[in-house]
Amino acid sequence: MAASAGAPFGIGFSQSRAHPTQLSLGFSHSISSSASKFVSLHSDFSLRAVDNTKEFQSPRLTPVVKAQGGPRQMDVDLALSPRVNAVKTSNTLAIIDQATALLKAGVPVISLAIGEPDFDTPSAIADAGIKAISEGYTRYTPNAGTLELRTAICQKLKEENGISYTPDQIVVSNGAKQSILQAILAVCSPGDEVIIPAPCWVSYPEMARLADTTPIIVPTCISENFLMNHKLLEATLTEKSRLLILCSPSNPSGSVYPKKLLEEIAAIIAKHPRLLAFAMTGWRLGYIAGPKHFVSACAKIQSQLTSGASSIAQEAAFAALSMGYAGGETVATMVNAYKERRDFLVESFGELEGVKISEPQGAFHIFIDFSHYYGAEVKGFGVIDGSESLCRYLLDLAQVVLVPGIAFGDNTCIRISYAASLATLREAFGRIKKALVALRPAAPL
Numbered sequence: 549m550a551a552s553a554g555a556p557f558g559i560g561f562s563q564s565r566a567h568p569t570q571l572s573l574g575f576s577h578s579i580s581s582s583a584s585k586f587v588s589l590h591s592d593f594s595l596r597a598v599d600n601t602k603e604f605q606s607p608r609l610t611p612v613v614k615a616q617g618g619p620r621q622m623d624v625d626l627a628l629s630p631r632v633n634a635v636k637t638s639n640t641l642a643i644i645d646q647a648t649a650l651l652k653a654g655v656p657v658i659s660l661a662i663g664e665p666d667f668d669t670p671s672a673i674a675d676a677g678i679k680a681i682s683e684g685y686t687r688y689t690p691n692a693g694t695l696e697l698r699t700a701i702c703q704k705l706k707e708e709n710g711i712s713y714t715p716d717q718i719v720v721s722n723g724a725k726q727s728i729l730q731a732i733l734a735v736c737s738p739g740d741e742v743i744i745p746a747p748c749w750v751s752y753p754e755m756a757r758l759a760d761t762t763p764i765i766v767p768t769c770i771s772e773n774f775l776m777n778h779k780l781l782e783a784t785l786t787e788k789s790r791l792l793i794l795c796s797p798s799n800p801s802g803s804v805y806p807k808k809l810l811e812e813i814a815a816i817i818a819k820h821p822r823l824l825a826f827a828m829t830g831w832r833l834g835y836i837a838g839p840k841h842f843v844s845a846c847a848k849i850q851s852q853l854t855s856g857a858s859s860i861a862q863e864a865a866f867a868a869l870s871m872g873y874a875g876g877e878t879v880a881t882m883v884n885a886y887k888e889r890r891d892f893l894v895e896s897f898g899e900l901e902g903v904k905i906s907e908p909q910g911a912f913h914i915f916i917d918f919s920h921y922y923g924a925e926v927k928g929f930g931v932i933d934g935s936e937s938l939c940r941y942l943l944d945l946a947q948v949v950l951v952p953g954i955a956f957g958d959n960t961c962i963r964i965s966y967a968a969s970l971a972t973l974r975e976a977f978g979r980i981k982k983a984l985v986a987l988r989p990a991a992p993l
């Protein structure tokens with residue numbers, strides 16, 4: 549996956565405010581890492597709860613337990629960082645765990661929950677990875693990525709996206725996730741607001757929380773293809789607004805921001821110098837592109853976090869970018885397959901009563917509004933009261949795994965991944981339809 553920063557908007561920002569939480573995080577670390585040493589060396593040493601750090605707004609939990617550390621007992625502070633306590637665990641995991649258990653028990657479950665393509669890595673890319681290993685490209689690369697790869701990324705951005713960057717405006721990371729988190733850490737101070745149009749990818753709000761900022765979730769509607777317009781953005785802005793995370797194509801909806809809408813949003817951003825924007829596109833090896841001072845800040849964080857991305861993956865990524873415009877014929881074949889699958893799902897689900905669909909323009913997910921079926925009571929199951937219970941019902945009855953929309957900030961919808969063959973999708977659709985008929989026997993399906 550790749551993340552590219554909003555250079556088209558060309559907004560400046562100030563990095564002058566220090567990160568007041570830095571010191572306390574380091575301190576907590578040294579306490580916990582030294583704890584096990586003290587168990588054996590100083591069995592009479594007692595760890596106590598550390599003072600709640602003033603900078604943090606959320607209360608720090610400081611349970612102290614008795615631990616058996618040799619002949620004598622000791623107190624151990626089990627407190628976790630308030631930053632970790634602020635992060636929510638994914639509520640999609642429970643249903644995936646349930647599906648895994650069913651699969652292990654031999655139940656023929658179809659999973660349409662996956663968030664990655666079902667195609668294998670094209671052989672030209674895989675071969676480049678193998679060649680990198682056999683030719684010894686197995687050492688540290690420059691922190692920001694090899695010059696060859698960063699040059700190839702600049703070429704891709706110019707030819708396919710019409711935006712100009714130089715290699716010193718690119719940082720290659722271990723996936724888009726790392727690029728996005730580094731970007732948030734590089735520009736946000738505690739208390740800043742990060743604007744996230746919803747439905748949104750599950751990690752954005754949690755990354756904002758990890759950076760001690762406040763995620764501001766802005767709901768969008770299916771009738772507007774889940775796109776945030778400039779009026780909605782303007783109504784959300786405060787003096788604390790620092791970042792807008794725009795994802796196109798979106799996960800989970802597959803919506804793509806048209807140029808005109810992006811220009812309208814850019815005009816609002818230009819009026820607010822504190823506000824920065826990021827746009828994401830999907831490649832496996834992550835990179836960020838943006839103004840030099842901002843990209844250098846991301847590189848600084850990366851240099852202390854992971855150093856550069858894997859040397860082998862970078863060789864493979866270079867090969868991927870050498871496959872021609874937009875991935876050449878290999879990727880065109882995949883895109884055609886995705887289109888065929890998307891059209892099948894849009895048409896099939898579109899025939900079901902009460903279902904609302906926004907046709908995805910990118911990615912490989914469709915986010916369908918099934919709220920028409922909420923409120924039904926199923927014998928032995930209970931009331932279907934939202935996306936999570938409908939997903940559990942569909943897993944139970946249809947044995948198809950889907951991801952509840954609530955995980956993405958929209959409880960009316962369910963995400964269906966079409967990173968699966970057309971035959972699998974046909975089978976899954978048949979099963980889902982049957983389960984919905986059972987839910988609403990009177991519905992003319």
Ligand SMILES: Cc1ncc(COP(=O)(O)O)c(C=O)c1O
Binds near residue numbers: 725726749798799828
């Ligand atoms: C919108 C979005 N951003 C970021 C990521 C994470 O990308 P990566 O696996 O490259 O870290 C994903 C993965 O599904 C995604 O959908």
